[in-house]
Amino acid sequence: MTNALRLGIAGLGTVGVGVVRIIRKHAHLLEARTGRRIEIVAVSARDAGKDRGVPLGDYAWETDPVALARRDDIDVFVELMGGAEGAAKDAVEAALQGGKDVVTANKAMLAHHGQDLALLAEEAGRQIRYEAAVAGGIPVIKALTEGLAGNEITRVMGVMNGTCNYILTRMEATGQGYNALFKEASDLGYLEADPNLDVGGIDAGHKLAILASIAFGTQVNFDGVELEGIQRITLEDIRQAADMGYRVKLLGVAQRSPRGLVQRMQPCLVPAHSPLGQLEGGTNMVVIEGDAIDQLVLRGPGAGEGPTASAVLGDICDLARGVKLPVFGQPAKTLEAAQPAQTGLPAPYYLRMSLLDKPGALAKIAKILGDAGVSIDRMRQYGHTNGAAPVLFVTHKTTRASLDVALEAMATTDVIASEPVALRIEHV
Amino acid sequence: MTNALRLGIAGLGTVGVGVVRIIRKHAHLLEARTGRRIEIVAVSARDAGKDRGVPLGDYAWETDPVALARRDDIDVFVELMGGAEGAAKDAVEAALQGGKDVVTANKAMLAHHGQDLALLAEEAGRQIRYEAAVAGGIPVIKALTEGLAGNEITRVMGVMNGTCNYILTRMEATGQGYNALFKEASDLGYLEADPNLDVGGIDAGHKLAILASIAFGTQVNFDGVELEGIQRITLEDIRQAADMGYRVKLLGVAQRSPRGLVQRMQPCLVPAHSPLGQLEGGTNMVVIEGDAIDQLVLRGPGAGEGPTASAVLGDICDLARGVKLPVFGQPAKTLEAAQPAQTGLPAPYYLRMSLLDKPGALAKIAKILGDAGVSIDRMRQYGHTNGAAPVLFVTHKTTRASLDVALEAMATTDVIASEPVALRIEHV
Numbered sequence: 031m032t033n034a035l036r037l038g039i040a041g042l043g044t045v046g047v048g049v050v051r052i053i054r055k056h057a058h059l060l061e062a063r064t065g066r067r068i069e070i071v072a073v074s075a076r077d078a079g080k081d082r083g084v085p086l087g088d089y090a091w092e093t094d095p096v097a098l099a100r101r102d103d104i105d106v107f108v109e110l111m112g113g114a115e116g117a118a119k120d121a122v123e124a125a126l127q128g129g130k131d132v133v134t135a136n137k138a139m140l141a142h143h144g145q146d147l148a149l150l151a152e153e154a155g156r157q158i159r160y161e162a163a164v165a166g167g168i169p170v171i172k173a174l175t176e177g178l179a180g181n182e183i184t185r186v187m188g189v190m191n192g193t194c195n196y197i198l199t200r201m202e203a204t205g206q207g208y209n210a211l212f213k214e215a216s217d218l219g220y221l222e223a224d225p226n227l228d229v230g231g232i233d234a235g236h237k238l239a240i241l242a243s244i245a246f247g248t249q250v251n252f253d254g255v256e257l258e259g260i261q262r263i264t265l266e267d268i269r270q271a272a273d274m275g276y277r278v279k280l281l282g283v284a285q286r287s288p289r290g291l292v293q294r295m296q297p298c299l300v301p302a303h304s305p306l307g308q309l310e311g312g313t314n315m316v317v318i319e320g321d322a323i324d325q326l327v328l329r330g331p332g333a334g335e336g337p338t339a340s341a342v343l344g345d346i347c348d349l350a351r352g353v354k355l356p357v358f359g360q361p362a363k364t365l366e367a368a369q370p371a372q373t374g375l376p377a378p379y380y381l382r383m384s385l386l387d388k389p390g391a392l393a394k395i396a397k398i399l400g401d402a403g404v405s406i407d408r409m410r411q412y413g414h415t416n417g418a419a420p421v422l423f424v425t426h427k428t429t430r431a432s433l434d435v436a437l438e439a440m441a442t443t444d445v446i447a448s449e450p451v452a453l454r455i456e457h458v
Numbered sequence: 459m460t461n462a463l464r465l466g467i468a469g470l471g472t473v474g475v476g477v478v479r480i481i482r483k484h485a486h487l488l489e490a491r492t493g494r495r496i497e498i499v500a501v502s503a504r505d506a507g508k509d510r511g512v513p514l515g516d517y518a519w520e521t522d523p524v525a526l527a528r529r530d531d532i533d534v535f536v537e538l539m540g541g542a543e544g545a546a547k548d549a550v551e552a553a554l555q556g557g558k559d560v561v562t563a564n565k566a567m568l569a570h571h572g573q574d575l576a577l578l579a580e581e582a583g584r585q586i587r588y589e590a591a592v593a594g595g596i597p598v599i600k601a602l603t604e605g606l607a608g609n610e611i612t613r614v615m616g617v618m619n620g621t622c623n624y625i626l627t628r629m630e631a632t633g634q635g636y637n638a639l640f641k642e643a644s645d646l647g648y649l650e651a652d653p654n655l656d657v658g659g660i661d662a663g664h665k666l667a668i669l670a671s672i673a674f675g676t677q678v679n680f681d682g683v684e685l686e687g688i689q690r691i692t693l694e695d696i697r698q699a700a701d702m703g704y705r706v707k708l709l710g711v712a713q714r715s716p717r718g719l720v721q722r723m724q725p726c727l728v729p730a731h732s733p734l735g736q737l738e739g740g741t742n743m744v745v746i747e748g749d750a751i752d753q754l755v756l757r758g759p760g761a762g763e764g765p766t767a768s769a770v771l772g773d774i775c776d777l778a779r780g781v782k783l784p785v786f787g788q789p790a791k792t793l794e795a796a797q798p799a800q801t802g803l804p805a806p807y808y809l810r811m812s813l814l815d816k817p818g819a820l821a822k823i824a825k826i827l828g829d830a831g832v833s834i835d836r837m838r839q840y841g842h843t844n845g846a847a848p849v850l851f852v853t854h855k856t857t858r859a860s861l862d863v864a865l866e867a868m869a870t871t872d873v874i875a876s877e878p879v880a881l882r883i884e885h886v
Contacts, residue, residue, distance in 0.1 A: 052608050052750055062675065062788045063607050161605065167751040169605025176781075177589070177597025179491050180480050180771020247490065305757065308736065322480055322768035323595040327757040329733065340750035343608020353604075353781050360490045 034067035035350040036103060038130075040095035040121055041110030042075035042082055045135055045162065048339030049108065049346075050084045060343075064350035074098040099125035106131045106349055108342065114138035119147075126151050126158070133345040135162035135338060141236035144243065144250035148362035158357045159345035164237040165190050165314040167337025168330040169344055174244050174318060175359040181320030183245035185285040187458060191234040192312030192332040193220045194260050194280040198297075199310050202268045202277070208261065220312070230259035231280060235295040238282035241316070242293050244359040246286060247366060251293070254370035258296035262451050267382060270410075270422055271299050271453075276380075277307045281456055290369035298456040299380050305329070306458050317458065374430055377457075378407065381423040381433075383440070383450035387414060391445035392421065398443070402436035404428045418447040424455070462495040463778040464531060466558075468523035468549055469538030470503035470510055473563055473590065476767030477536065477774075478512045488771075492778035502526040527553035534559045534777055536770065542566035547575075554579050554586070561773040563590035563766060569664035572671065572678035576790035586785045587773035592665040593618050593742040595765025596758040597772055602672050602746060603787040609748025611673035613713040615886060619662040620740030620760040621648045622688050622708040626725075627738050630696050630705070636689065648740070658687035659708060663723040666710035669744070670721050672787040674714060675794060679721070682798035686724035690879050695810060698838075698850055699727050699881075704808075705735045709884055718797035726884040727808050733757070734886050745886065802858055805885075806835065809851040809861075811868070811878035815842060819873035820849065826871070830864035832856045846875040852883070 037053075039046055053060065053068050060068045072090035074097075092098035099107045099121040107125035109132060111118045119139055125132050132151070134140070140147070140163055151158045161171045165188065174183070189195050197211040204211075212229065215221055220228075227233045239252040260280050271278050276299035284293045300307045305327050309315050314332030319325050331337035358365060385391045392411070399406060408424040425433070433452055440446050465481075467474055481488065481496050488496045500518035502525075520526035527535045527549040535553035537560060539546045547567055553560050560579070562568070568575070568591055579586045589599045593616065602611070617623050625639040632639070640657065643649055648656075655661045667680040688708050699706050704727035712721045728735045733755050737743050742760030747753050759765035786793060813819045820839070827834060836852040853861070861880055868874050 048750070056608065056610060059610060059675075060608065062792055063784075065784075065789070168754060169601050172600060172605045173597050176776060177600045177772045178768060179775035180484065180488065180768050182484060182487060247487075305733075305736075308733075320768065322476070322764040322771070324759050324762075324765060326596060327755075329755040329757070331752050334752075336750040337752060340606060340608050340748065343750070344605045347607035348604060351781075351783060353779075355779060356491075356493075361493070364490055 034069040035346070036069050036071045036105045037108055037346065038072045038098045038101055038104040039070060039108040039110065040074040040098050041112070042073060043110065044335045045338045045342065046075070046110040047082050047084055048335035049110070049342050050086070052339050052343050054084065060347065064347050066350045068346060068350060071104050072098055072101055095121040096124045099130065100128050104130060106133060106346065109134040109136055110342070112136055112138065114142045119143060122147060123150060126154050126156050129154065129156065131157040131349050133159045133342055133349070135160065135342060137163040137233065137236040137240060141239045141250060141252040144240065144358070145362060145365065148357035151357055152362050157349060157354060159348060161345050162338045162341035164240055165316050166330065166332040166334065167340045168314060168316060168328045169341065170241070170316045170328055171244070172344065173326065173328060174241065175355060178318060178320050178323055178326070181322045183318065183320045185283065185319040186241045186245045186316070187306070188238065188241070188282045188314065188316040189279050189306060189309055190237045190282055190314050190316065190332060191228055191231070191280055192314055193228040194234070195309060196220060196312045198260060198263065198268065198278055198280070201265055202272065205265065207265050208263060226259070229261055231257045231295045234280060234282055238284055238293055238295050242284035242291065243365065245284060246291060247360055248291060248368035249365045250358070251368040251370065254291065254368055255293040255295055260297050263297055266420065267451060267453070270382070271380065272302065274424070275302050276300060276455065277302050278453065279306060279309070281306065283456065287371045287375050290371035292371045292374045294374060296454065298454045300456050300458050304458045376427040376429050378427050378455040379425045379433055380453040380455055381425060381450055383421055384418045384447035385421050386445050386447050387417045387419060388445055394443055394445050395440060398439045399423070399436050402439065403432050404436050462497040463774070464497050464499045464533045465536050465774065466500045466526045466529055466532035467498060467536040467538065468502040468526050469540070470501060471538065472763045473766045473770065474503070474538040475510050475512055476763035477538065477770050478514070480767050480771050482512065488775065492775050494778045496774060496778060499532050500526055500529055523549040524552045527558065528556050532558060534561060534774065537562040537564055540564055540566065542570045547571060550575060551578060554582050554584050557582065557584065559585040559777050561587045561770055561777070563588065563770060565591040565661065565664040565668060569667045569678060569680040572668065572786070573790060573793065576785035579785055580790050585777060585782060587776060589773050590766045590769035592668055593744050594758065594760040594762065595768045596742060596744060596756045597769065598669070598744045598756055599672070600772065601754065601756060602669065603783060606746060606748050606751055606754070609750045611746065611748045613711065613747040614669045614673045614744070615734065616666065616669070616710045616742070616744040617707050617734060617737055618665045618710055618742050618744065618760060619656055619659070619708055620742060621656040622662070623737060624648060624740045625657070626688060626691065626696065626706055626708070629693055630700065633693065635693050636691060654687070657689055659685045659723045662708060662710055666712055666721055666723050670712035670719065671793065673712060674719060675788055676719055676796035677793045678786070679796040679798065682719065682796055683721040683723055688725050691725055694848065695879065695881070698810070699808065700730065702852070703730050704728060704883065705730050706881065707734060707737070709734065711884065715799045715803050718799035720799045720802045722802060724882065726882045728884050728886050732886045804855040804857050806855050806883040807853045807861055808881040808883055809853060809878055811849055812846045812875035813849050814873050814875050815845045815847060816873055822871055822873050823868060826867045827851070827864050830867065831860050832864050
């Protein structure tokens with residue numbers, strides 16, 4: 031009777047409302063571009079009574095997202111609830127089993143269950159699309175899976191948690207410390223309910239694991255991501271980095287090494303004049319390097335109603351146009367199990383510590399570094415306070431393993447006032 | 459007998475050879491990603507005997523690209539010859555009429571004949587894909603047509619001629635003038651056979667016209683692009699701009715205005731700290747603004763064997779995967795005829811001229827500007843040479859039409875030593 035693409039939308043938070051709003055506002059534009067009407071049939075959310083600022087009366091209401099996913103009158107199940115487990119995953123599985131395509135923004139679910147869901151979808155001949163799961167409005171999944179399909183991808187990097195970048199760049203701009211800016215971000219509603227998802231690097235790590243799967247033809251392996259948050263970054267780190275021509279970013283890097291797949295999400299120093307170094311506030315950036323393209327840089331809003339809904343709509347339009355793709359760029363059954371690299375490629379490191387005011391303290395540390403094979407490029411000691419002195423080293427290229435040997439040895443001395451901070455200096 | 463996607467490639471210059479090289483090198487990768495073998499069946503180029511550094515002996519050779527396009531044993535005709543008219547267009551038409559899909563890097567052909575070719579393709583149920591025609595390796599056609607399909611696009615901007623950006627940024631870096639850098643670019647092989655295609659802004663204008671069509675749902679209208687090259691930019695302009703916090707870029711801008719579609723490709727001043735302002739050398743950048751995404755910035759290599767071949771392969775992989783899209787994002791028969799705006803939106807302008815050393819010269823110019831309704835924000839006169847003094851104005855926001863009235867009036871005075879240079883200051 032109709033050629034419309036019929037949607038069921040589960041989750042009416044910021045993103046869900048944004049999707050409804052675009053579909054209502056741009057009905058004609060979307061039909062002109064896809065050749066089909068995009069029609070919302072039914073929706074689902076926790077609270078049916080809440081005023082969400084968009085009229086929802088035309089749509090059937092399901093209290094249970096699984097029931098929504100099983101409706102016979104939808105073609106596409108749009109999952110915008112979030113959460114790695116539980117209702118979101120149950121509903122996505124029900125949708126795929128029931129012959130529906132899925133559009134989702136759920137990075138946690140894909141990072142933890144992407145391989146199983148992709149197998150399920152591909153056996154059922156269905157699609158899972160998830161542009162909104164990585165880097166908000168930036169169409170990076172499309173660029174990597176489709177636009178760069180002719181490349182062997184050599185490295186993927188990204189600043190993909192806007193809240194962390196907001197905190198780090200505001201520390202530099204305002205001269206306030208981490209705790210004050212964490213509170214500011216919290217007051218502004220920028221933090222997840224569990225803030226460790228943001229500042230602990232977990233959310234960004236989910237995104238990196240998804241990109242790595244597409245880039246390297248490996249099964250998503252979030253457990254293989256070396257994770258470190260921004261909680262220990264001080265204003266002093268940011269200032270010392272700036273003084274040496276760097277900026278501190280929570281940077282994700284995925285690349286193949288002779289030892290296996292490297293996936294790191296950790297605060298790094300990047301050159302201040304590189305595109306990544308210049309990134310301000312909540313904006314995201316993904317850098318993709320391939321053997322033919324050399325380097326592609328994508329920059330855009332990483333969150334928010336409009337940008338995330340834009341990504342969801344891109345996927346919906348693809349489905350309306352009949353685009354069919356393997357979930358992770360090649361069939362899930364052909365993806366290799368990722369072999370996580372035990373240790374990453376060598377790099378210079380920034381090393382900050384506080385040394386107690388004892389004779390020979392610096393000599394002890396210097397000897398420990400030397401014994402571990404870590405050679406020092408620059409050293410700086412900058413003023414005593416309370417019987418301890420902050421000391422800064424920049425090392426020559428070394429492996430994290432060598433550095434860890436040195437850090438362990440330092441911990442057994444009696445000259446360290448607090449646990450040292452070690453930040454990789456990434457050439458981008 | 460086979461599920462391979464069979465290609466005929468016309469044109470074995472840098473890009474054609476790059477495409478052959480990737481298909482040979484990444485045969486397995488491409489098959490894993492698309493589910494089909496990508497097979498070159500036949501090729502065509504002017505000189506069959508030339509050693510191009512890749513083995514071509516496995517492929518049938520056609521001297522006539524139209525004959526290649528008509529072969530029964532190809533699925534896709536890959537046109538990499540270039541030229542708006544003649545053999546390239548004849549062969550593309552023959553391919554479409556014969557039921558083949560087309561992949562092309564030919565911006566001139568699409569800028570001049572895109573609408574007719576799209577109508578032809580869509581009537582025949584065939585695809586024309588042209589990612590490589592705009593901004594080299596950057597998958598901008600895909601981002602605009604697919605990734606941002608849920609947006610009403612509000613503005614598209616781009617630095618899309620690497621040679622011009624190379625000349626302008628090298629002028630600043632080396633302190634050499636335009637002519638010296640033009641020669642350097644020529645010696646390095648960066649210039650088209652007709653250099654006016656580059657430095658006159660024509661090549662970049664072709665690209666802008668293509669992007670505008672997709673962005674605004676209008677028929678490609680290259681004649682509607684207001685074109686100005688970089689030939690009159692002096693080192694002094696670049697230095698004065700830098701002194702005020704700007705950089706000079708050959709910038710394309712397309713947007714809807716109340717008066718119609720604005721398409722401008724001209725040297726502009728952009729803020730030095732904006733992503734466009736920071737762009738160095740031959741790199742390209744496209745900025746897309748939409749009502750949901752806000753702003754997306756794409757940065758990558760705009761030319762060269764690898765990047766351009768990467769874009770061609772992206773299109774080929776899409777065809778292998780069965781992706782079908784209207785050529786300009788919505789069916790060609792639904793595209794509106796563009797109504798070119800007679801005059802662009804108001805902006806501040808940078809205005810450089812040389813005034814003869816006559817009493818009252820400056821007063822005359824100031825009066826002319828005032829009479830035309832152009833008000834002055836800043837003025838600077840910086841030293842006489844040979845009886846004339848360079849004078850610089852920065853105006854408040856004004857229309858180009860008002861400025862043109864003033865420029866015409868200035869030309870009738872006896873105080874101007876040479877034709878003034880007027881550069882728009884673009885807020886990006």
